[in-house]
Every structure is written in structure tokens, then in C-alpha cells.
Amino acid sequence: MIIEDLTVRFGAFTAVDRVTLEIPPGRIVGLVGESGSGKSSLARAVSGLVPYTGRIDGAHNVQMVFQDPYASLDPRMTVGDSVAEGVRGRRDRAGRRAEVDRLLGLVSLPADLAGRYPRELSGGQRQRVAVARALGAAPDLLVADEITSALDVSVQGAVLNLVRSLRDELGLSMLFISHNLAVVRYVSDVVAVMHQGRVVEAGPTGQVVGEPAHDYTRALLEAVPRLTGGLRE
Amino acid sequence: MKPRLPRTPAAVAGAALVAAMVVLAVIGPPIWGATAERIDAAAILQGTSTAHPLGTDSLGRDLLARVLVAGRFSLALALAATLIGGLAGIVLGALPSVLPGRAARLITGAVNALVAFPGLLLAMFTAVVSGLGARGAVLGIGVAIAPGFARLTQTLAATVAGSDYVSAARMLGVSRRRVLTGHVLPNIAEPLILQLTQSLGGALLGLAGMSFLGLGVQPPSFDWGRLLFDGFARIYVTPEVALGPAAAIALAGIGFNLLGDAMAKAAARTAPAGKKRTAAVPPDPGEPDPGAVLEVRGLSVAFPGGATPVRELSLTIAPGEIVGLVGESGSGKSLTAAAIGGLVPYPGTVGYGRLLLGGRDVATLSGKELGTALAMVFQDPMASLNPALRVGGQLAEVAIVHQGAGRAEANRRAVDRLGHVHLPDPAATARQHPHELSGGMRQRAVIAMGLMATPRLIIADEPTTALDVTVQRQILRLLREVTEETGAAALFISHDIAVVGGLCDRVMVMYAGRVVEELPVARLAAEAAHPYTRALIASLPDMDTDRDRPLASIPGRQPAPSDVGPGCAFADRCALATARCAAERPPLISYGEAGRVACWEVK
Ligand SMILES: Nc1ncnc2c1ncn2[C@@H]1O[C@H](COP(=O)(O)OP(=O)(O)O)[C@@H](O)[C@H]1O
Ligand code: SF4
Ligand SMILES: [Mg+2]
Numbered sequence: 032m033i034i035e036d037l038t039v040r041f042g043a044f045t046a047v048d049r050v051t052l053e054i055p056p057g058r059i060v061g062l063v064g065e066s067g068s069g070k071s072s073l074a075r076a077v078s079g080l081v082p083y084t085g086r087i088d089g090a091h092n093v094q095m096v097f098q099d100p101y102a103s104l105d106p107r108m109t110v111g112d113s114v115a116e117g118v119r120g121r122r123d124r125a126g127r128r129a130e131v132d133r134l135l136g137l138v139s140l141p142a143d144l145a146g147r148y149p150r151e152l153s154g155g156q157r158q159r160v161a162v163a164r165a166l167g168a169a170p171d172l173l174v175a176d177e178i179t180s181a182l183d184v185s186v187q188g189a190v191l192n193l194v195r196s197l198r199d200e201l202g203l204s205m206l207f208i209s210h211n212l213a214v215v216r217y218v219s220d221v222v223a224v225m226h227q228g229r230v231v232e233a234g235p236t237g238q239v240v241g242e243p244a245h246d247y248t249r250a251l252l253e254a255v256p257r258l259t260g261g262l263r264e
Numbered sequence: 265m266k267p268r269l270p271r272t273p274a275a276v277a278g279a280a281l282v283a284a285m286v287v288l289a290v291i292g293p294p295i296w297g298a299t300a301e302r303i304d305a306a307a308i309l310q311g312t313s314t315a316h317p318l319g320t321d322s323l324g325r326d327l328l329a330r331v332l333v334a335g336r337f338s339l340a341l342a343l344a345a346t347l348i349g350g351l352a353g354i355v356l357g358a359l360p361s362v363l364p365g366r367a368a369r370l371i372t373g374a375v376n377a378l379v380a381f382p383g384l385l386l387a388m389f390t391a392v393v394s395g396l397g398a399r400g401a402v403l404g405i406g407v408a409i410a411p412g413f414a415r416l417t418q419t420l421a422a423t424v425a426g427s428d429y430v431s432a433a434r435m436l437g438v439s440r441r442r443v444l445t446g447h448v449l450p451n452i453a454e455p456l457i458l459q460l461t462q463s464l465g466g467a468l469l470g471l472a473g474m475s476f477l478g479l480g481v482q483p484p485s486f487d488w489g490r491l492l493f494d495g496f497a498r499i500y501v502t503p504e505v506a507l508g509p510a511a512a513i514a515l516a517g518i519g520f521n522l523l524g525d526a527m528a529k530a531a532a533r534t535a536p537a538g539k540k541r542t543a544a545v546p547p548d549p550g551e552p553d554p555g556a557v558l559e560v561r562g563l564s565v566a567f568p569g570g571a572t573p574v575r576e577l578s579l580t581i582a583p584g585e586i587v588g589l590v591g592e593s594g595s596g597k598s599l600t601a602a603a604i605g606g607l608v609p610y611p612g613t614v615g616y617g618r619l620l621l622g623g624r625d626v627a628t629l630s631g632k633e634l635g636t637a638l639a640m641v642f643q644d645p646m647a648s649l650n651p652a653l654r655v656g657g658q659l660a661e662v663a664i665v666h667q668g669a670g671r672a673e674a675n676r677r678a679v680d681r682l683g684h685v686h687l688p689d690p691a692a693t694a695r696q697h698p699h700e701l702s703g704g705m706r707q708r709a710v711i712a713m714g715l716m717a718t719p720r721l722i723i724a725d726e727p728t729t730a731l732d733v734t735v736q737r738q739i740l741r742l743l744r745e746v747t748e749e750t751g752a753a754a755l756f757i758s759h760d761i762a763v764v765g766g767l768c769d770r771v772m773v774m775y776a777g778r779v780v781e782e783l784p785v786a787r788l789a790a791e792a793a794h795p796y797t798r799a800l801i802a803s804l805p806d807m808d809t810d811r812d813r814p815l816a817s818i819p820g821r822q823p824a825p826s827d828v829g830p831g832c833a834f835a836d837r838c839a840l841a842t843a844r845c846a847a848e849r850p851p852l853i854s855y856g857e858a859g860r861v862a863c864w865e866v867k
Contacts, residue, residue, distance in 0.1 A: 066703075095435060102427060155821075168437070184761060185592050188817035213806050217805040255733060256760060
């Protein structure tokens, strides 16, 4: 999929400024930058949720997973009904049921969760349900906007593992957005750094993290919280 | 879980009144119907007597019986008017979310105009146009109620329509109609039903008013309003004849309003109220530590119903030291901070063996002393800043109230403190309102506010969680700098063990309300002993994590405070758990250099 010259404006304010970015099939492109840098606006444009100018080629079915798993599931729908919303084609009841079970299985959730309501689930489980719902539409691009930042560290690892297994096992292409470079580094094949609406640096993960070319990338690298260090000297 | 009606006097009275009205509507006509219609030429226009407690009307009919019989008709009319108004309003309010843009705007505009129009005029106009009588009155009141319902429906629907789950449904190709029936309507039903109940009382009063104005029910039919209309003509001669219908109208109106209010409150309420309970008094805490800024022994926070989110927590902080409190959400970190600052929300209760700030029991400190000795920084800086006031003024207020400083001196100090936290143009910032600052600048301003006094302790509860990593780093630096300069101690709370590890001197790990491990930060990465601490560290990706291997993760979830069993709270998720772990809780014992750990498997 190729994004070319994409611009998103809100009134006179330009949130995304002529961004060009390629997401190769079966790859995860990580998008990192501070809040307000335009990451979410880019994600929403790619997902068709906000108007834009420019071209988006090669992605017909884009699905998005949102940051807040407490807001992205209808509190009055069972998990099964939410996931079934994305199931395409005219299936009968039993077919739907089986498909929901399969999708829950893909995100490592037990099938009996289908009858539960979101309030009975933990944040990590909800985020898996949101991913399962998106997968039901068989997307050719999945956009994940800060999907671990509302989660506890103890479940973040499991969701990141899920993201990687979706790529490895389903060949899913993904735009993975986060403000945490360590998280982006872990899941992405390609990293793009966004600053004030523009992509200031993009390249293979090892290269961007190992030999950052832009000052802003270096600032981001330096700011990654580290267990041992930094602020005590 | 259905919200339950609270047992307040108002709720009970409302429910009782409404129940009485319903009973009256059912049994009134069959019992008193004949009496109410019996014409008695010998008893025309009488006042109170034993035979006729409320007097008689111009045909000698008993007014008490007529009031009791009119209940059914009055309530039925009110119900009809409410249903008409509610239905029309909900349809009008929901239409814009399914119609194309132009039509939607037209309807929205019309509703807005109608909402601004006086309801009574609308009702009278409709009633006159559609003909005098019960039908006209019901239509009139219905029309008067409708715009309010339309507006409420619109607002509620717009909130739901803007939610992430509706965005997700749209991306999945779910049709507009399915979005409306599947997402929007179910999520707005509850507030609308509440509004319907409250409207019933209003409709009842409105209809009585219409009848009273002669625009409503016409003879020979009668409702309470009509009876009041007839009785009112005789108010100077026999006032008691107006009393019955007036009381009936008032009681019914009050009943529906009270019940509606109580239902709305029950729906909005989250924490159940209950009887007060004090946390168990912990064992003797031993001798106090004279060098500590903060010394906590055996701190518990409990809520009615048996939930104890903080249990027997002990911690000590020395001057200039930053202690990190880390754990997943719900582990009790914020309540610990709240307990130290005396901010535990009602109906929580705090118990402790010792809680000394600067050597004095916090319970004996005045609000002023506590405010001077303790600075609190929260995740949301707006929790500490008043959006209506200039930043400088708010800071100056602290010096004026707590230190008795003069206005000019306080202002000067405010600008000085704002500069101290590295705000680039402190004088300009002082003149700004909080909303003009970025999240990071606001958090600096809050820290500056804490520095207006000379705090002995700074408690920072997730102060950087809402900030970017770059800004986070600046705020962490600032905290470090401030404690080094002023010698203040700090309790730094975070769910992110990397942040805690990067900033603090000592780390305490909390799980399900208890401290499970404590150790100097230098030993955190390599020597953490508790399985939970180790799992937290392993599940965290950093810049050196092997990208070809899956991250560690912790299966399952932390038990809720009311579900903590007798054993180790981590047992369900622990790879090392044995039978003993589930049955018996491991005590927090000394381990390694300056460390403590609570785990049976750590030897
Ligand atoms: N609907 C909107 N109207 C006006 N401004 C917006 C809107 N949505 C986002 N913005 C602005 O666009 C900028 C980029 O925001 P966003 O795309 O959310 O960035 P990020 O995802 O990196 O946080 C921000 O300054 C934000 O305030
Ligand atoms: S006490 Fe048992 S269950 Fe608890 S952490 Fe230690 S080994 Fe695991
Ligand atoms: Mg964002």
C-alpha cells in the first residue's frame, strides 16, 4: 500500500502535511512521534474517517483498532455480537458463530467469551476483542493507533506478541502507531518518525534506531525510559 | 447490574406516592364511580359535611368521590401526553443521524427553534387549533414536551455516534440503520426512560393547568384540572371544594418528580453507599524512625462491603530520597497516596499503626500545615488547576493562604517558582490561563505550585502518564532536581517500571493492595526476586530487547480488592506457585541488601 502526498486539514490547521509512506505487504510499519504530531490524523485518513487530499493506493479494506479499549466496544453488545459485526458475507447463524469462534481463537481468547459483555473483560482482553472484530472483515491493512498505551505493562507484552503473530501467521500488513520508540522498535519492520505533521525520517527499523539521521529521532531515542539509568547522576 | 433505587426518604416517598396513584387509578372508578355520578338536588353546592367531606358540586354530586374517580382519567391523559411527546421527540431527535445532511440540518434547526419557544404557549396554541377537549389538551402537552425530548435524544445520539465503537462499525461496513438500532438506540434508552418518568409529573401538572384554563377536559368528563376549575369559582365561599383536586394534583406531580429524580440518581451513581466500617487496627508498629520524612506502618484503606484495596502497607522515605511505587492499575497505588494526603474519598476508611509526616501524625496536622508540608502532583494537572483563574494568581494564592504573604510578595514568588521549574517565560506564563498551556507546561506549573511552600514530601501520582516520552523525561528531570535542591522526599507512583527504575532510588512493587517487593533501584534489573517483579521487567520491551523472541507476558488478571483470598494474591498467575501459595500468604521479609520480598519460593 502506498500513501502519497497525504494532507489532512482541520480548518486552517494542517495536521498532516504531504506525507508519503509505503507499507509493504505483510509488513508492519511503525509510526512514532509525540502527541499532536499528526499520527492519529494520518491513521484516521487512511481508515477513511476524516477527509484528506492526496492518494492512498492499494488498500481497499482498512480496519482500525483504537487506543482506548474501554471506548471502542459497545457496552451493551456481547463480545460475540461485536465481533460478528465485521463478519462478511451471508452466513447463517451457525456459520457466523463458527466464524466468531475462529476469530476469537486467532487472538487467543476462549470461545466462551462470546457471551460476555465488555465490562466483564480486562483491558487486554478487550483490546484482543477489538482486534478480532477488525480481522473479521479480512482487512488488507490494519491500523493500530496506540493500542497498548491504555494497557498495563503486564498485558502490553501479550498484545505486542499478538501483533507480531498476526503478521507472521496471517501475513497481515499493519500501520502501528505509538509514541514509545521501544514498543515500535519491537514490532515494526520499518519505522517512520513523524514531527509536526511531516515524516522526518523513515527506514528499516535497525537503521532508524541504530543510526538515526534526524535530530528529532535522536531526541526520541534518548527519551525512552530505561530501567537502569539516566536521571540519577 | 441494574442500578437500584437508593433508600432515601425522597425516593421512598416518590415510589409510595406513585404506587398510591396507580392503585387509585385501578380501583377508583369501580368503587366510587356510582357515587361520583349520583345527582342529589337536595345537596347542591354544599361545603364540608359528614356526608360530603369535600362538599358537593352544582348538581349535588359528592366531590371526594369525584376526586378519587378522576385519578384514572388524569393519569391516563398524562401518560398519553408523555408518550406522544416522548415518541415524537425521540423520532425527531434520532432522524438527523440517519437522514442526509440537508434534511438533518433542517430538523436540527427546527428543534432548536422549538426548544427556545415557551412550552405553555406551544401547548395552548396546539390545543386551541386542534379543538377544545381532552384530545386537544393531550396533543398540546405532547407537543410542548416533544422539543425537549428531541434535543436530549440528539445530544445523546451525537455522543454515541462519535464513539470509537460506532467508528469501528462504520469501517466494517455496518449500515446506518443497523448502527442506529444496534448501537445508538440501546445506548440512549436508559436516560430517555428516566426522562419519560420525570416528564409524567410535568405532563400531569400541565394537563391540570390546561383544564383549569378551560382548554382541557369538557363536561360531562372530568379530571382533576376540571374539578379544580369548577371548585375555583367558589373559592371565597367554600374553599374546601378546591382543596381535594389541588392536593391530588400536587401529590401526583411531586410523586413522579421524586421518583424520576431518584431513578436518575440511581443510574448515575457508581459507588454503592453503605454503613461505615473501620479498617482493622494493625499490630504495634515499634519505635518511630526520627530521620524519616514519611513513615507509614500498617496502612489499610477499606470500603464498605469488604473491599480492602490497601493492606498493611509500610514504607519509609528519607530526606532527598525518591521512592517509586509501581504496580498495575488497581493495585492500590493512588489510594495509598490519597491516604497519606488525607484524600481518601467517602465512604472509604483509613487505618494505620503509624502515619508520620515530618515526625507528626498526619491526623494531628491542620489543613494549613499539611498543605505546606506536602505537595501533590496528579496525572491530570487540571485536577490541581482552576481553569477560570490565571496561573500566577493561583500560585500566589498558596503563599497568601498558607504563609500569610502579601499580594505583591506572593506574585513575585509565583513568577520566581514558575521560572524555577524551567518555564521559558515565567512572567508571561503567570498571566496565562491553564488552557493556554501544553500538558507538560501545566504539569510544571503544578510542581511550581507545590514549591510555593517548602514541602517536606512531594507525592507524584502518575504525573507523566499522559505526556509524551520527550516531555516525560523533562518532567522526571525536574522532579529529580527539585528533590536534590530542597531536600524534599518524594513518592513517585507509576505503572511503568522502566520510568520508576530510571528515576527513583528505591522501588516498592505493589500487587493487589500489598507491597510484594522492595529493593534499591540498582538491584532492580538484575536482582529482583519476586516472580511478579521479574515478570513486569521481562514483559517490558526496551531498546535492547531481542526482536526475534516473544515478549514475556503475565497471564490472567489481578484479583479485585474484594476477591483477594487467604493465600498469595499472585498465585493464579505465577509460574512458581505451589499448593502452599494458594493457602497461605507469604509474609514480607527482609531479603538481600536493603530489600524485602513476600514470596514462598524466594530462598
Ligand atoms: N477534529 C479536529 N479538529 C481540530 N484539530 C484537530 C482535530 N483532530 C486532531 N486535531 C489536531 O491535529 C493535531 C494532530 O493530532 P493527532 O493526529 O491526534 O496527533 P497524534 O496522534 O500524534 O496525537 C493536534 O494538534 C490536534 O489538536
Ligand atoms: S508466593 Fe507462590 S504464588 Fe506467590 S509469588 Fe511466590 S511463588 Fe508465586
Ligand atoms: Mg494520538
